[in-house]
Amino acid sequence: MISLLWLIPVLPLTGFLLLAFFGGRLSRWQIASVGCGSVGTAAVTTAIVAADFFRTFPDQESYHQTLWNWIDTSGMTVGISWYLDALSLLMVAVITGVGFLIHVYSAEYMAHDDGYARFFAYMNLFVSAMLTLVLADNLLLLYLGWEGVGLCSYLLIGFWYREPEYGTAAQKAFIVTRIGDTAFAIGLFILFTQFASLSIQQVQSRAVEAWPVGSNLAMIVAVLFLIGAVGKSAQLPLQVWLPDAMAGPTPVSALIHAATMVTAGVYLIARMHHLFALAPMVQEVIAVLGLVTLLLAASSAVVQTDIKRVLAYSTMSQIGYMFLALGVGAWSAALFHFLTHSCFKALLFLAAGSVIHSLHHEQDIFKMGGLRRHLPWTFWTFLIGAAAMSGVPLITSGFYSKDWILWSVWSSPISHRWIWFGALFGAMLTGLYSFRLIFRVFFGEVRTQPAGEPGLAMRGPLVVLAFLALTVGFLEMPHTLGNVTVFSDYLSHALPTTELLPGIDESSEAREQLAVTVAALLGIGLAALLFLPGSLFTSRWADQSTDHPSMTLLQGGWGFDRLYDRLFVRPWFTLTRYPHDMLDRGYEWLAVCGKSCHGWMSYTQTGHVRWYAATIAVGTLMLLGLFAM
Amino acid sequence: MLSTPALVLAIMLFALGLIGLLSRRNILYMLLSLEIMLNAAALAFIAGGARWGQVDGEIMFLFILTLAAAEVSVALGIVLQLSHRFRTLDADAFCELRG
Amino acid sequence: MEILFYIAAAVSFLATVRVITHVHPVHALLYLVVALIALALIFYLLGAQFAAALEIIIYGGAIMVLFIFVVMLLGPLAVEQERTWMTPHAWVGPSILALVLLGEVGYLIAAGDHTGSVIAETRQKGISIALYGPYIIGVELASMLLLPGLIGAYHLGRRLSREGRGC
């Protein structure tokens, strides 16, 4: 049954093709069933494949399937072939599972939109491309999925194409990520030139053989791959596209810009961990980038007014945690945070979508409030999501994953203490901005009257995700709390286990966990203090003055947009202002010269026959004279 | 024995024809001058033929004659057209082909 | 013989000068005819009797007649000159020159030198053989030249008459 693997990406693709060609002729109900059904069957297939995979699991760590040879010429052999191991199975499970829930949710959320079929077509295409990305056996096929998800992201951000700003946001997302993709592609060129192969496993085993740790080429390739990952995962310095990407419909933000696509960078680095292990300096860079991004994004999230932008910045910040974990070599911790994050962030986005839906597409949190009683389902699920994101201890999944990351940072031999403190501060900020949202949106007086609780198709996924956001964390619990290691045992077959500093013991782990708990609770408490209506400082902070320079700086994501505008965008527009070809000017000049010469010569053409006769005579005489000489 | 003076005469006639061609503005005179020049050329051929006792000179004369006939028939047709159109025989008036 | 040549040369030269200097086309044409006849005489003296005959028949005859026709067709343009064309001094000059040539021809007949005709016969044969032998291409070309001449003249003349009617 494991040979059904190829069906997993093909099923959503079939859905896409059906919707693309016959979408116009299907009823809404049929569209939704095709759209959700294709992803749902993919999820079921995943379950079947996974069952088969686990049957033989520890003995046979990976499963390889080649459909056909994609490129097979002149020393290059690349197949359309799938590679299933613990890591990709995890990704596939998340993509199909969360993807299915979001599809179901969208069936109701998008119900009144003109482009219903188009929406599901794009979403199905996205799922297919994302599955290709994670299942790819070779880097070229991975690149196919990589670009494919980029395209779908572009299409879905610009889904409401009549708004020019949305189009700009979509283009921005595609172009910024394309810069990363290009670096990634150059990395592929180098790897292929060196190892005559693009198979992920082969390349890495050859790299380990050929390159010593810290060798130049390994560093260069790792940096190039990192740029690619940074672009996709919206990390510094290519993070600017993600907040604008919120222009797309909310389920898109949930699926693409929270749960799956933006974590592709994490997947890439984890997938290429042998390579990154050869470049320890690059790993440090990853850790620092992750830390800086998580702090910048978290601080920006605190002051955003648009509910989706808050979540966008929080996504950047959470992916920053994953990068941090990758940077310190805690591969499994990063993936664990990916798992919990995709549950609670998808939940948060969907719940936010539910809020937006019932408030008639109002996204400004200052125009919300008091929704607790009107939208109880939404409130409770949102609360669970926010709690998980802030890492409320013991009961939420976010706590276990974040704790694991911070513990790894604390105990890793390739980390520094200040990184840990930074991450801890980030955890505090996470609590602050998560609960700022809760208090702003669900407490206080009602500013916009909601239309009422959404229907079953939207509530169902919310509840399932809320359940997951609470329970997924129990897959991995630290020594101090039960010592469950299901997740790390499972992933240890695909990723190396985290190294610990010598001499670290359980008591220090308990102390560290206490610090994380305190930080998260401190953040929540601060949020309550500052934003809970009726509390001490709320009146002073309620009419947050947004024109203060530091506030604008924070709201604009630390001014990166403006910086890039000055550095790249404006020079580029200056460069492309004139549609004229300078080389063509040269030829035109030649033509003008020829024309004027011709004009000058044509004065000799008087039209007088006698003049012509005379010139003939003179010419003849001159020729005769020439012969005479 | 007579060929040398005949050649001299040919040159003189040719020069006269050229002078006529260049100096007269009346298109009819220009055609006459052309005929003179053609004749001068024919004379030169005949003289050459006589000098070497060969028939080629006369054959060339025949060709020149043919050429002249064809030329004159077309040229006079053109003269008629031009005079009809421009109401003048002034060759300088027919300068629509100038650059 | 030589003196005959020089006289004929002088006649043709003078007549040619008058052709290019005269103001009346008909006068000029008359002078040109004289010049052509003088040339024909010179051809004869150079031993090209056939050429001489053609010169008179085709050049002095056919081509010049064409010119005359055209001058007459151009009537309206030259109508005021019509009267002056027929004044005595218009034909006095050509007549004198023609008389000189007539005298020359008379002298030649009187001298009774008929050997030329025999030579002419053999030469004629040579010309014909050469013309339809090595020069056959030339003859073909000449015919190709004459055909467009014919068509061109016809076409140009026809256009004129049609436009004339149109006016």
Next chain:
Amino acid sequence: MGLWLLILIPILAAPFAWMGQQWSHHAPRWIAIGALAVDCLLALLLGSRDHAVQASGHGAWLVESHIGWIPRWGISLHLGLDGLSFILIILTAFIGVVAILASWTEIQSRIGLFHCHVLLALGGVIGVFLAIDLFLFFFFWELMLVPMYLLIVIWGHAQRRHASFKFFLFTQAGSLVLLVAIVALALLHQQATGHPSFDYADLMELTLGSEMARWLMLAFLIGFLVKLPAPPFHTWLPDTYTEAPTGATIILAGILAKTGAYGLLRFTIPLFPEAMSDFTPIVMGLGVVGILYAAVLACAQTDIKRLVAYSSISHMGFILLGAFAGTELALQGVVMQMVAHGLSTGGLFLLAGALEERYQTREMGQMGGLWSVTPRLATMALFFACASLGLPGMANFVGEFLVLFGSYATQPIMIILVSFGMVMAAIYSLGMMQRTFFGRQQDTRSVPDLSNVAFGTVLLIAVLQIWLGLYPKAVLSTTQPVMEQLVRAAGALPTLSHAPTESLWSSHIVALQGDTP
């Protein structure tokens, strides 16, 4: 004889297409399509028969036809079909049909003459792809030009005179240089052996002095670069592509540009391998400049057809880059890029032409928001924009990436520069989509969507794009022997190396292991 039929079918069908106008409007169209379809089938038949590869001279010809013509000057009617020409002839016939389908509604005057010219031009192109006698090659090279010129000047748009004149001047100047070089080669052959020869195989064996070889190589290079086109000879292209009627533009972009690339592969490289070695970096540099320069200009355009035209120049840069990279992989990429570019620009020009036909303007500023008005057109435009920006899974991607993979070993810096072109490709392709189909609607006229004929045509191209994008073997396995031979022929070049192989890799490992303590 089959090879001659390939050339003669379109040429002989041309007068019938002309006459067909008397019978019905559609008769010329069907005659032209029929002729091309028969041609295509014939080519498939000839190419797919199991031939023993004839090892005559330097060509591994699948089919060869040799008839004497003017023996005194060493000119013969020598045609040869190998994998490369096979692929290109199929492409020619296919794009020809696409061009005819694209003109279905646009061409309403002198329909018969239009299709007559199209068939003549295509016959010339097929002749170019088959001729391996240089004199014959040049004959066809010129034959395809005149009908193209007439197509532009008779059925073109407002500025057609200027454009067609420019087109003719540039291409003729290039041809002239080429002619001089061809004649010089024949004369050099006479010097060396006592009798002149225009035959490919004979000329391959000719050894030239290095100075002479360099000049002749330059002449061949320029002749083909003009057609390709590569900077600085590209400026005829935007004007021509913009002003030509859609069908002619598709032929120009889809096929005629390929004749330049074909010439480079068939003649310039194998005839002057030594002389090329000095020029390889310069020519590859030209390719890089072409890719980047044209991409920047494409971003600056406001006229949709000019945008596509510049993007087309940009894509042709990859061909130049790969053709001179000297690795088999890059050469295979070039072939793929030729086919892919033919398909993608063909599709884009078809759509741009359809837009122009509907709105009587090419200015993207006056469009916008057309997605809801013409959804089919918009969807297909999106598809081809993706193809043009090199989205994986499409044939363009395979072409571009094979070129890049193949050239990286020899010219890493250039490839890194070219990679910026990929970002720019995204900018102009998406910019085109945004300004034309997304955003607010400027022109509220309701216009018909793509007709069934046009939609079917575009869909067919799209399916081919995907098929070749996911299964490029269909093309690559056909041309692989040819490219192997080409690399061998150019093997004298010191700068060139083969694509990395297993053995190379292991030696690399050994060397590295030797270094590390």
